[in-house]
Structures are given as C-alpha cells and as structure tokens.
Amino acid sequence: MMIVNILNTGCLVEKNNKFVVESKVPIKYDVLMSNYTYTLTGGPAQYLAEPKTFAEISYLVKRSIEFEIPYLILGNASNVIVSDQGLKGLVIITTHFSEIKNNGLKLIVDAGAKLKDIADKAAEESLTGFEFACGIPGTLGGAIFMNAGAYGGEMTDIVKEITALDAKGNIKQYSHDEFSFSYRHSLAQDQNLVILQAVISLQVGSRQEIITKMKELNDRRAARQPLELPSCGSVFRRPPGHFVGPMIQEAGLQGKQIGGAQVSKKHAGFIVNIDHATATDYINLIHLIQETVFQKFGIHLKPEVRFLGFDEQS
Structure with a gap:
C-alpha cells in the first residue's frame, strides 16, 4: 500500500x-x-x-x-x-495494465496481470516453475508486494527483476536481492513502492506435465478451500510450527458467524461472506478469532490480509 x-x-x-x-x-x-x-x-x-x-x-x-x-x-x-x-x-x-511477454526462459509481466493468466502463458510456452501460483486469486503486483506463495513456492523463487515507482514517483529497477523478500514481505512494503513490472525466470518443461500439475493444484484448492463464496483468501499468516485452520477449529470457531461474515465450514482459515457482510463484520470476527486462539494456545495470529481505510490496523 x-x-x-x-x-x-x-x-x-x-x-x-x-x-x-x-x-x-x-x-x-x-x-x-x-x-x-x-x-x-x-x-x-x-x-x-x-x-x-x-x-x-x-x-x-x-x-x-x-x-x-x-x-x-x-x-x-x-x-x-x-x-x-x-x-x-x-x-x-491496475487490472487493465496486464501485458505478458515471452523472452526465452523469462516472462516480462505487467503488475496488473492475473496470476492465473501468467500461469496459463507459462504453460503455453512450456515453461515450468509458476504452477504453484496458478490458483492464487490476485495480480502479479500484489503477489510480489507480499511475496505470495502456495504449495511450496513463493514469488521470491521466480522473480528476478522488478520495475517500480519510488515514493517520489520515479521509475527504478531492482534486482531480486535488492527486494528483500521474506515470508509475506518485500521491500515494497518498507519503502511504499509501486510495482509496475517484473521479470520472471522459469525453466523448460513439458507442456502436458505443467498443465497436469496445474489441474492437480487447482483441484486440491477447490476441494479444500471455499472458492464458491466471496472471501479475502487465507486470513492469517501461519505461525511457526502450527496450522491456522486446525487451531481455529480446536478453538471451537469453525462456522462462527458475525453479521454476514462466517468462519468457513470448509476451511477454518478462511472467512466467507455468506449474507451481505460488511467490513465491520469481518473485522469483528477476525478480532474474536485472535482473542480466542490466544486464550487457548497463547499464540497471536497475525493477519495476512491488508486493512485499508481503518483508523487502527488489526
């Protein structure tokens, strides 16, 4: 942001x-x-x-x-x-700013390109390494901003160069190492950078194997996550040595509802909008989960989602 x-x-x-x-x-x-x-x-x-x-x-x-x-x-x-x-x-x-260009083993991608579209382009070009992101609901800019990841992969694994605007609006180039990637973090968060474009480095693979892998991951995601309902994805970061969903389940909160927001009955790490939920419903439910999990396990769940427009950040 x-x-x-x-x-x-x-x-x-x-x-x-x-x-x-x-x-x-x-x-x-x-x-x-x-x-x-x-x-x-x-x-x-x-x-x-x-x-x-x-x-x-x-x-x-x-x-x-x-x-x-x-x-x-x-x-x-x-x-x-x-x-x-x-x-x-x-x-x-930025969703209209979404060109994806092939350059050998690299893809040059605008920040507004959807991760699904990038994965499809990589498969089309028989390039492997981006499959992990095929089902993440977001754009490249946001994914790099938070070093998004799934199924053992993260943006840091494949992003080699980044073009961004600094806080004064000047265009600058950054190498992978300069971007200070860590778990759900990048330099963009520290310096308020606007990501414009990135170079993604991949490897030659079998197109059919890539497509098969993407289907397997998407099927796993659909079976385990409430994709059929509006949500903000995984709400909390994973604490070291723990899994968020089971902790929320053990705290007795799966299915808990405040207003129109509900802890998903399919995956307790998600909060879904089942009945015209408001942002306030989401915030109140997030706070309840944090308080209850802390009381039971002594662990503070840190949100993975970003809160925008609130006087106080959760």
Whole structure:
C-alpha cells in the first residue's frame, strides 16, 4: 500500500476539483470498493482510476503527489478488507495494465496481470516453475508486494527483476536481492513502492506435465478451500510450527458467524461472506478469532490480509 500524507489546506476542495477535471487519465468520483474487492465489501473510494500503461500509472502517482492527494495501488483486491467508510484519496486499479511477454526462459509481466493468466502463458510456452501460483486469486503486483506463495513456492523463487515507482514517483529497477523478500514481505512494503513490472525466470518443461500439475493444484484448492463464496483468501499468516485452520477449529470457531461474515465450514482459515457482510463484520470476527486462539494456545495470529481505510490496523 502506498499513502502520501495530505495537507489540511483551505484550498483543498478547489485543488481536488482541478485534480480530477484536468487529469489526462480519467478519474471517477465516489466509486464503491465493494465492486472491486473479493469480499464484496468496502465503502466508496473518493477517487478511482484504471490506467492501462506505465505512463498513465506514473502520471497518476506524480499528479497525486503534486496535489497532495493520498493514493493507493490495488490489483484484484483479493487480500484486502476495505473500511465500510471507504477510502480517502485516489485508488489506482491496475487490472487493465496486464501485458505478458515471452523472452526465452523469462516472462516480462505487467503488475496488473492475473496470476492465473501468467500461469496459463507459462504453460503455453512450456515453461515450468509458476504452477504453484496458478490458483492464487490476485495480480502479479500484489503477489510480489507480499511475496505470495502456495504449495511450496513463493514469488521470491521466480522473480528476478522488478520495475517500480519510488515514493517520489520515479521509475527504478531492482534486482531480486535488492527486494528483500521474506515470508509475506518485500521491500515494497518498507519503502511504499509501486510495482509496475517484473521479470520472471522459469525453466523448460513439458507442456502436458505443467498443465497436469496445474489441474492437480487447482483441484486440491477447490476441494479444500471455499472458492464458491466471496472471501479475502487465507486470513492469517501461519505461525511457526502450527496450522491456522486446525487451531481455529480446536478453538471451537469453525462456522462462527458475525453479521454476514462466517468462519468457513470448509476451511477454518478462511472467512466467507455468506449474507451481505460488511467490513465491520469481518473485522469483528477476525478480532474474536485472535482473542480466542490466544486464550487457548497463547499464540497471536497475525493477519495476512491488508486493512485499508481503518483508523487502527488489526
């Protein structure tokens, strides 16, 4: 997430109108984030734009800095919970910025490309190494931001170079080692970087074996996870030596419901939206899980999801 502090000036309204009206990239007002988030929750974004190129993203970021408008970059919004009160400033959605190019054993991928589409492209080119991410519901930018992983693989294993905007809106290149990957962490979180593109390094493989592996992983995911319902994916990070789902089960919370949010009956590590849940329902249920698990096991579950627009982060 990238936030730039906003100044409380008397000319704020006038500046904001100019910010939108004179923008070279279309900016919309008061757009419900529930139309974009995987949980189907979240209030209105003050402003929202959907750029399609490097230049448009860079322009929006620099314009936000110039006008002292907070800005936030989102891809698929699959691992976020947005406040019911919405988000101040400009939300930049990257899903239309999604080109995938082949370059030998490498794929050059825009940040807004969906992981599923990247996996399909890799399979098409008989390149192996990306199968682990084929079912992760997100875009490359978000996956790199949090070093997403599944089934024994992580973004750090395959990402070799990253192009990103720094906090001043300047385009910079980073090597894998410079990006400080660790469990669900990257340099982007520390320095508020906007990931634009990455080079993914893969290996030659059998197309049929790659496709078969992807099907196996997707079948496993469908059998174990509540993909049929809106959710924000895995809610908590895995504590060393423990599995989150069984801990929540043993704490007696599987199926627990607050408002329209429910601890999934299929996998207790997920919270699903079963009846017009609000972000507040999600937050309250997350807090209940944390408190109950801590009381029973003495372990604090740290959220894997990102909380946006809340005064206090969970």
